[in-house]
Amino acid sequence: MKVLIVGAGQVGESIARDLESDHNVTVVDQRSERSEELAYGYDVLTVTGDGTELSTLQEAGLADSDMVIASTDDDETNIVACSTAAAHSEAFTIARIKHTKYLRTWDGVDRAFGIDDMVCTNLLTAQSITRVVGLPAAIDVDPFAGGRVQMAEFEISDACPIVDQTVQEADRYDSLTFAAVIRDDAVVIPDGATTIAAGDRVVVIGSPESVHSFADGLEPSHAGDSVEEVAIFGGSEIGYHVTRLLGERGFTPRLIEQDPDRARELAEELPAAQIMESDATDMEFLEREHIDEADVVIAALESDEKNLLVSLLAKRLGVDRTLAVIDTPAYVELFEAVGVDVAINPRVVVAEEITRLTQSEKTENVALIESDKAEVIEIEIDADSVLAGRPIRESIADLPDGVVIGAITRNASFVTPRGDTEIQPGDHVVLFVDAAAINETTNKL
Template sequence: MNIIIVGDGKVGYALAEQLTKENHSITVIDKNELALRKADETLDVMCIKGNGARASVLIEAGIEEADLVIAVTSRDEMNMLTCLTAKKLSKSIQTIARIRDPEYYEEYAALQEQMGIDMVINPEFAAAQEIANILQFPSAMNIELFFDGKERLIDFRIQEGDMLAGAKLSKLSGKLPKNILFVAVERDGIAYIPNGDFEFQVYDKVYVMGRITGITDLFKLLGRYIQRVNTVLIVGGGRTSYYLTKIIAKLGMSVKIIEINQKKCIELSETIEEAIIIEGDGTDQEILDSENIEEVDAFIAMTGRDEENLITAMYGIEKGVDKVITMATRIRIPDIMNRVGLDSIIEPKMITTSNIIGYVRGIQNSRGSFVEALYKIVDGKAEVISFIANQSARLLNIPIKNLPLKKEIIIACIQHRSTVTIPHGNEKIAAGDKVLIVTKRSDVIKDLNDILL
């Protein structure tokens, strides 16, 4: 596909990097010459300096032959105008806009219709949703919901003394809760798709698919089940904090937000009635102690600086908070955070990139099985892809145990009408079913037929 990316910041660069790996033709537009130089020197992309909302610049970028425009500049208005201009120049073009401001995002459905935006992406809202999911099941490091929340993908780290440590997966089948499936493992930065002979080790990061009841039973079996979260302390009063408070307040959680900027505090107090707003430096241990950090159920570090989040979150762990979550915006920071014991790490850039890549694969494969959603796991080394099977799929009505699956691919879940199943061999996939697959293959999976030999 021919894709134009307007905005060469962190998200724009990450998108260009991933989409070029998937053999798309990419043109990047930005007014920042330094950012363009980095993309030009490190990626196989065409770079144009200019205002991506201007018709002349889009024409220079090849809008007539383009299939998709992705507007991810730092300004919502610029992104919306870029998509509107693109639609005026090409009737067949698809558009994606990053819209972050709550005033715009809360009316995004109307904006989509009025401005012809095909997909709206909001990194802060997506991050808030992910954090809210974790807070509803704090035993897990991270959690993703599938099939309207009927199935969940969680990850956790194996500890010394766990029944999993040193055990082969095939030897555990009778000891573990039913209707859960081990779909991936990360060990020393390497992703594995486990089979029956796979032997778990201490410090492995394990990804498990299952219903909430089965996953709860697993954590109780491991002695690591954490009761629900009632009180939340947040450091940083940005957009993610706003969206998160709106979500979790409806779930009955009590929220405090510490923000150092007085103007932001006033704005938050006027827009968030559900939280207590405290003006102060949330990285100051005395302020955290004065707010009784050791008594809260969950502590979330979401300042604008990764280093401050890291230090603040470490203090939360030191004070014995059951659930500590932190945000990371740079590539290498999550590795550092993991090494110091921080496991629940939210990466808005990774969430945004995954959502857009899933959309791109969906429109690219319009005749095959539709890509409904895509998630990156194991630090981007593996993917979870949700397909809707259609008549073109060669695996219909064949028992899964008889399918010639490629290596390093697992069928993790099937939804047939309203019934969701973790497959164990005899299940069959029918047209219209939703199928969840997990893969660590280097080749791109765009269609259900791509998982077969």
């Protein structure tokens, strides 16, 4: 497939990196130095120019492109680029946008703006945050198979009961698979003898019930507790959608917004929430309102630095868990190192969604692990698949190293994968796949 990407920022680069090995990729950007960086670093063609101009798109090969992805940081630029591409080619168009006002227009009219698919950064980020809120201790959560399968990533601290246990000792759950251990930036496919160490990140795949039980096991003092009190700092669009989504799930979140006009607007639009007008860094206010009683504090202000400050203040007050929206990729590891429990980068979230949309027809869903180290994919098995009609212990030998079958659903029911489990055509299989094995695996499935 020939893919044309407009925008060589973090999102565009991430998409190009994911697609370069299996597709013909051309990237358009106005900055010549950025074009040179991508041309040097990846197996892609680059064109320097304005992606909203037809002549630039034509120079980049619009006429024979199968897909055009507009991924700049500007909503209007992406809409115009996709509209121009749609008017002059048969390419499938995907526009990245931040604000939901354009998404509402697109949803209301079939192929509005001439765009085939639209991904909204702010909404996707809010959805990612609410999934993590619903699973204590997790740093990443993704649903598969219509919610019947869950993938979750956990960071193992010194205090976790499973530290220094083997996978065999830690695996006490009927419908859970230990898919991978991320250790020192390397992916380890574990077996029963693999020892889990402090600092590891463990990826598990299983039924939601087993994943929740595993999460409880990591923090026994909170086992069985449900998240009840959520405080959200910042009435940004992300903060608004997090509050709205939590309200739809039965929470009564507290949203703190400093601007009085925005606070009044939010109070009208979010009747299920408690809207409070205050400076999020005012310690006297935080103490008076007992923010320390919150189970989770979410920092969704417009500044990375303020989100860090609010998170650290919440930790100082005694809040168990903090989540912060981080716009600068380089800050993510720093924020987590100084005490923020989960740092979520909207650009990574939207790049993952766009990558999912570019997958083969067989791939139903995809989640990226640590941005680019591995993927968790869901595939519907057909009769030609190497997995069909054979026990897993036999068929897995035909797949490359770095593949773990994490879960199976059959006729909307969960099936725990074991060595003698026979996968049938029509089954949905959720697999963990190391980055180096992705192309070979999808081709065989």
